[in-house]
Amino acid sequence: xxxxxxxxxxxxxxxxxxxxxxxxxxxxxxxxxxxxxxxxxxxxxxxxxxxxxxxxxxxxxxxxxxxxxxxxxxxxxxxxxxxxxxxxxxxxxxxxxxxxxxxxxxxxxxxxxxxxxxxxxxxxxxxxxxxxxxxxxxxxxxxxxxxxxxxxxxxxxxxxxxxxxxxxxxxxxxxxxxxxxxxxxxxxxxxx
Amino acid sequence: xxxxxxxxxxxxxxxxxxxxxxxxxxxxxxxxxxxxxxxxxxxxxxxxxxxxxxxxxxxxxxxxxxxxxxxxxxxxxxxxxxxxxxxxxxxxxxxxxxxxxxxxxxxxxxxxxxxxxxxxxxxxxxxxxxxxxxxxxxxxxxxxxxxxxxxxxxxxxxxxxxxxxxxxxxxxxxxxxxxxxxxxxxxxxxxxxxxxxxxxxxxxxxxxxxxxxxxxxxxxxxxxxxxxxxxxxxxxxxxxxxxxxxxxxxxxxxxxxxxxxxxxxxxxxxxxxxxxxxxxxxxxxxxxxxxxxxxxxxxxxxxxxxxxxxxxxxxxxxxxxxxxxxxxxxxxxxxxxxxxxxxxxxxxxxxxxxxxxxxxxxxxxxxxxxxxxxxxxxxxxxxxxxxxxxxxxxxxxxxxxxxxxxxxxxxxxxxxxxxxxxxxxxxxxxxxxxxxxxxxxxxxxxxxxxxxxxxxxxxxxxxxxxxxxxxxxxxxxxxxxxxxxxxxxxxxxxxxxxxxxxxxxxxxxxxxxxxxxxxxxxxxxxxxxxxxxxxxxxxxxxxxxxxxxxxxxxxxxxxxxxxxxxxxxxxxxxxxxxxxxxxxxxxxxxxxxxxxxxxxxx
Numbered sequence: 001x002x003x004x005x006x007x008x009x010x011x012x013x014x015x016x017x018x019x020x021x022x023x024x025x026x027x028x029x030x031x032x033x034x035x036x037x038x039x040x041x042x043x044x045x046x047x048x049x050x051x052x053x054x055x056x057x058x059x060x061x062x063x064x065x066x067x068x069x070x071x072x073x074x075x076x077x078x079x080x081x082x083x084x085x086x087x088x089x090x091x092x093x094x095x096x097x098x099x100x101x102x103x104x105x106x107x108x109x110x111x112x113x114x115x116x117x118x119x120x121x122x123x124x125x126x127x128x129x130x131x132x133x134x135x136x137x138x139x140x141x142x143x144x145x146x147x148x149x150x151x152x153x154x155x156x157x158x159x160x161x162x163x164x165x166x167x168x169x170x171x172x173x174x175x176x177x178x179x180x181x182x183x184x185x186x187x188x189x190x191x192x
Numbered sequence: 193x194x195x196x197x198x199x200x201x202x203x204x205x206x207x208x209x210x211x212x213x214x215x216x217x218x219x220x221x222x223x224x225x226x227x228x229x230x231x232x233x234x235x236x237x238x239x240x241x242x243x244x245x246x247x248x249x250x251x252x253x254x255x256x257x258x259x260x261x262x263x264x265x266x267x268x269x270x271x272x273x274x275x276x277x278x279x280x281x282x283x284x285x286x287x288x289x290x291x292x293x294x295x296x297x298x299x300x301x302x303x304x305x306x307x308x309x310x311x312x313x314x315x316x317x318x319x320x321x322x323x324x325x326x327x328x329x330x331x332x333x334x335x336x337x338x339x340x341x342x343x344x345x346x347x348x349x350x351x352x353x354x355x356x357x358x359x360x361x362x363x364x365x366x367x368x369x370x371x372x373x374x375x376x377x378x379x380x381x382x383x384x385x386x387x388x389x390x391x392x393x394x395x396x397x398x399x400x401x402x403x404x405x406x407x408x409x410x411x412x413x414x415x416x417x418x419x420x421x422x423x424x425x426x427x428x429x430x431x432x433x434x435x436x437x438x439x440x441x442x443x444x445x446x447x448x449x450x451x452x453x454x455x456x457x458x459x460x461x462x463x464x465x466x467x468x469x470x471x472x473x474x475x476x477x478x479x480x481x482x483x484x485x486x487x488x489x490x491x492x493x494x495x496x497x498x499x500x501x502x503x504x505x506x507x508x509x510x511x512x513x514x515x516x517x518x519x520x521x522x523x524x525x526x527x528x529x530x531x532x533x534x535x536x537x538x539x540x541x542x543x544x545x546x547x548x549x550x551x552x553x554x555x556x557x558x559x560x561x562x563x564x565x566x567x568x569x570x571x572x573x574x575x576x577x578x579x580x581x582x583x584x585x586x587x588x589x590x591x592x593x594x595x596x597x598x599x600x601x602x603x604x605x606x607x608x609x610x611x612x613x614x615x616x617x618x619x620x621x622x623x624x625x626x627x628x629x630x631x632x633x634x635x636x637x638x639x640x641x642x643x644x645x646x647x648x649x650x651x652x653x654x655x656x657x658x659x660x661x662x663x664x665x666x667x668x669x670x671x672x673x674x675x676x677x678x679x680x681x682x683x684x685x686x687x688x689x690x691x692x693x694x695x696x697x698x699x700x701x702x703x704x705x706x707x708x709x710x711x712x713x714x715x716x717x718x719x720x721x722x723x724x725x726x727x728x729x730x731x732x733x734x735x736x737x738x739x740x741x742x743x744x745x746x747x748x749x750x751x752x753x754x755x756x757x758x759x760x761x762x763x764x765x766x767x768x769x770x771x772x773x774x775x776x777x778x779x780x781x782x783x784x785x786x787x788x789x790x791x792x793x794x
Contacts, residue, residue, distance in 0.1 A: 012408060015327035019404040022434060026396055030438035033486065037446065037479055041457070046474035118453040120471035127455040131445060 020169055024176050027139070031180060034135070038128045038192050048123035050115055052188055053106035059099050060185050063140075066095035067178040070147075070171045077167050086154050089147055089167075092174070096144045103137050129188065136184060139177050146170050219756075227337075229329035230756040234336050235315035236648060239641070241336075241343060242307020243722065249298035254715050256291045259283045261708025263690045277355065285689045289358035290376050292687065294350065296361030297384070299630065301391055302346070304495040306339050308637045309433075312498055313402045313426045315644065319747035320420050322411025322764060324757045327404035331397050338394035342387045349383035357384035360687070362488065365458035365480050369450040372467045381451070385444055392437045392444075399437075402430035411746070413766035417522075418783065420745050420770040421515060424522050425501020428529040429494050436490040436533070443483030450475070478543055485536035492629045493532045497525065499636020500567060500596075503589040505770075506643050507571055509743045510586035511578025512779060514771035517570040524563035524570075531560050541609040542616050550609040557607035564600050568593065579774070583741070584658030585643035591666045592635040598670075599628025602677065617687070620680025623673045631669045638665075641725070646740050650752050651732030657724040661717055668714035675703050744770050744782045 041047065073088035107117060107130060116122040117130040150166050228234060255274075258267065259282075266281035277287035314332065318325055326332045349356040358376025359367035363384065371378045406427045410419075446457040450472075458480045459472035508515040515521060537545060537553040545553075571593045580586065602624040605611050615621060638661075645653050684697045691697040691704065739748040746766070750758050764784040772781040776792055 015404045015408045018408050019327055019331075019400045022400050022403050023396075026400070026434045026438050029435050030442050033439040033442035033483055034445075037442070037457075037483060040479055040482070041476065044474065044476060118449065118455055120454050122455050124456055124474055127449060127457065131449055131455075135445065 014165065016165065017169060017172070020172055024173075027176070027180075031132070031136075031184070034128075034132050035184070035187055035192065038132065038187075041124050041128065042192060046123070048115070048125040050110075050113070050125065052129075053109040055102050055106045055109060056185060056188075059102035059106070060181065062095055062099045062102060063178050063181050066092050066099065067175050069095065070174045074164070074167050074171045077164055082154070086151075089151050089154065093144055093147050093151060096140055096147070100137055100140060100144075103133055106133075132184060136177070136181055139180070143170065143174050143177055146173070227333060229325070229333045231314045231318050231325050231329065231332060232648070232754065232756075232758075234332055235311050237336050238306055238310035238314060238339070241340065242303050242311060243725070245298050245302040245343065246307065246718070247722070249295050249303060250715050250718060252291045252295040252298075254712055255283060256288055256295070257708040257711045259288055259689070260691070261705040263692045286355055286358060286375055288689050289360075289374075289687075290356045290380070293358050293360055293376070294346075294356050297357075297388075298346065300361060300491065300495070301388070302339075302343065304630070304633050304637075305395065305433075305491070306391070308633060308640075309426065309429050309494065309498045310336070310339065310398060311637075312422070312502060312640050312644075313398065313430065315648065316422050316747065317402055317405050317426060318409070319647070319750065319754075319758060320423050320745050320770075321406060321409060322414055322746050322766065323405055323409035324759070324763070326401045327409060328401055332401050335394050335397035335401065338390050338397065342390035342394060345383050345387035345390065349380050349387065352379045352383065354378040354380055356380040362481075362484055363447070364484075365447060365450060365477050366462055369447060369458055370462070370464060370470075371451070372464045385448060385451075389441065389444055392441045395433050395437050399430040399433040402426060403434065406430075411763045411766055414783075417519075418766055418769045420501075421504040421518070421521050421525075422498075422501040424525055425497045425504070428525050429497045432490040432494050432497070432529055432532055436487040436494075439483055440487035443480055443487075446483075447480065478540070481540050481543060482536070485539045486533075488539060489536040490532040492625070493528055495629055495633045496636075497528070499592060499633045499639075500525070502636050502640040502643070503571070503592045504574075505745070506585050506589040506639050507574050507593075508771055508773065509643075509741050510581045510583055510589070511575055512581070512773050513574055513578045514773055514775070515570065516573040516576075517566070518769070518771060520566055521570055524566040527563040528560060531556060531563070535560065538607055538609075538612075541612045547609070554607060554609050558604065560607075561600070561604055564596075568597055568600075583642065584653065584655055584662060585639045587659065587662045588635045588639035588642060591662065592632050592639060594666070595627050595632040595635060595669065599624060599626075599632055603628060614683070615680060617685055618680035619676040619684050619686060622686055623676035623680060626676075627669070627673050631673070635666075638662075638721070643741070644747075645725075645728070645732075646735050647747055647750075649729045649732070650735050651728055652735065652740070653728045653732060654724050657720060661721045661724070664717035664720075665714055668710050668717065671710045672707050672714065675707055679703065739782075742780045744772060744780055746783060749782065749784055 069088050069092045073085050073092060076082075076085040076088055110117060110126060110129070115126045117126045147170055150170065153166075223229075225233065228237070255270070258265075258270075267278075268281045270278035270281050270283060274283070274287060277284055277290075283291070314326070317323070346356075354375040356376060357363065357368070357380040358374060359381070363381075367373050367377060368381055368385075369377075371381070406419075406423055410416075446455075449455040450458050454472075456472040456475040458477050459470065459475040460477075462470045462472060464470065504515055504521060535553060535557045537549065538557045541550055541553075575590070602620065606615055606621060606624055642653055642658055645651070679697075679700050682697075682700075684691065684700060688694075688697075692701055735752060738750075738752060741748075746764060749764050751760060766783045767786045768781065768783055770783055773779070775781060
């Protein structure tokens with residue numbers, strides 16, 4: 001009996017991983033809706049054209065690096081190199097926070113250039129940038145909170161946990177949020 | 193088998209059953225009845241919360257039907273319950289619109305989405321696929337509690353000083369985006385949108401779980417083509433929800449920014465009486481309509497598909513015949529699910545939509561008639577020469593088919609963009625969607641409740657009361673909505689507060705009074721059902737057999753009152769599809785029976 005259970009589990013994807021993939025599909029629909037609304041709006045009158053904040057280029061680099069670090073963290077966890085694993089998730093959290101700070105700086109940059117993001121003088125072009133980017137930031141923040149949970153667990157828990165499921169789930173999500181930003185970045189620059 | 197990984201200890205559950213009450217259960221009142229992670233309890237929570245909203249939403253319709261049926265009469269008792277919203281016993285225009293809006297929102301989302309698919313997806317999916325619980329029982333619990341929070345917020349909006357939102361359940365901007373536009377657009381709208389955002393989260397959490405459970409946690413032998421049609425329908429429902437609710441959410445986010453942060457996504461060139469010209473420029477209210485109806489149309493199938501699935505199952509069981517065209521039923525469900533995403537603009541034919549684009553949407557909309565007709569054909573051929581048992585559940589299932597046909601046919605009218613120029617925003621539309629989506633789905637829900645009540649509570653509902661409930665409801669539903677077709681064809685618009693002052697629509701005064709009177713009677717019949725429901729939970733006739741309807745599906749192989757984990761021992765293995773009724777002269781062969789050597793192929 002034990003062996004059959006083991007076998008089926010090997011063959012089938014873990015239900016929670018599967019759930020995450022469906023959730024990712026759902027998130028894709030949400031951003032697809034926002035970016036298609038962006039396209040619809042852009043083709044109407046009074047659309048303000050402006051260059052993206054330069055810092056978005058750097059933040060793109062940061063989030064790509066954070067994807068690499070979380071991938072390495074997962075590998076370290078699976079190899080039971082716990083010291084390295086702790087270091088890498090710490091770096092990932094810091095990179096995530098840095099990314100959020102840089103996006104915020106990007107908004108400040110726009111405001112400094114007199115491109116209002118909200119309020120009566122705002123143009124939908126800038127407001128869309130704020131809403132879509134801000135919404136993406138909220139999802140990055142969600143990933144950071146999840147990382148902090150396993151971060152605290154990695155430092156405090158006296159019970160050894162060998163299940164790599166939590167870190168696998170978070171890393172899949174983190175890669176998704178990374179790819180999502182790359183899509184948005186390409187969209188802002190060359191598609192939308 | 194991977195079920196075991198989620199609910200850790202099937203063996204322990206078995207042990208609990210044997211030891212009975214004196215064994216320590218780790219279950220307190222709170223974990224068993226309130227923050228329960230057992231899908232069966234969560235289903236009951238959804239059902240009873242849905243019933244609460246159905247009563248409230250139904251009562252609202254009675255109140256605004258009073259206004260429509262008796263525009264000149266004054267009802268002092270209305271002032272007693274509604275206060276300033278019914279000064280002198282007359283419902284004020286603000287209250288009328290608030291009632292219509294809340295009725296729509298509550299019935300569409302809280303009753304027919306959460307109450308219907310929330311209840312039966314939770315209850316039936318693990319039981320019918322052979323799983324101990326959902327893929328993530330915790331998320332499932334969260335799903336209910338987000339719904340509960342949404343309910344509390346929506347309920348509280350009824351009590352704020354400026355009243356609940358009153359701009360229609362679709363919440364089109366600018367009315368919904370500008371607090372100055374109407375009293376209901378102030379705090380009431382803030383609460384409405386918060387409530388709906390919570391509701392979207394609840395639906396997504398639920399939907400993710402349903403999909404993961406159906407695809408990953410089926411018991412041994414339960415291939416996808418052996419699933420009962422209920423599960424297929426609930427599966428497509430969940431897929432529709434997971435893909436379309438996020439789009440609505442996006443639309444709401446933009447709306448929130450327009451309301452609270454002065455952006456101009458939906459707003460442009462607006463002058464508000466008493467406020468003056470607004471600075472917003474360049475927004476497009478039509479954009480909101482696209483985002484809204486991209487959910488809004490799949491939403492009607494989110495409501496309808498679970499009813500279709502349950503009706504298929506109940507018709508087959510009570511005809512003692514296999515469902516006719518099982519694969520065609522799945523195919524048509526799939527076709528409906530795909531087309532659901534491609535027809536949203538038929539709600540927008542008169543918004544200035546490009547006529548060429550409109551004709552594409554006409555074509556796609558009319559295509560839905562094909563899978564719908566396949567389903568109707570298969571239901572009728574399932575009944576054909578069946579050994580029919582007219583249980584109350586069966587009555588409601590047949591009633592569903594009747595309503596689906598009569599409501600579906602008018603859909604062919606409305607799907608034509610040319611006819612829609614005349615019919616849009618008239619009572620014809622109200623009649624169409626109430627019959628095909630509202631009442632039909634309610635019938636599916638009633639059928640499900642009557643059929644699975646014994647599995648939920650171990651007792652039966654009273655049949656006599658059930659038959660009275662059925663006949664009053666179906667006769668009433670037709671008497672309420674059939675005349676509305678005539679009113680609509682005569683051009684009588686929706687949403688008007690008082691028709692008696694319109695020369696063109698005065699003639700319908702008595703018809704309106706008739707409709708209102710029937711609406712009250714039908715509402716009273718639902719109270720009868722509620723009494724039956726709650727009385728039978730405690731005092732109903734006890735179940736004497738584990739499989740009262742001689743049904744093939746897995747839920748009837750569980751104990752009388754299944755604990756958390758559903759089966760005390762191992763999960764049964766499945767050897768055949770769910771519809772072996774009357775095969776080789778045997779009345780029914782449960783899915784757990786191995787295929788015999790001398791059995792014919794199906």
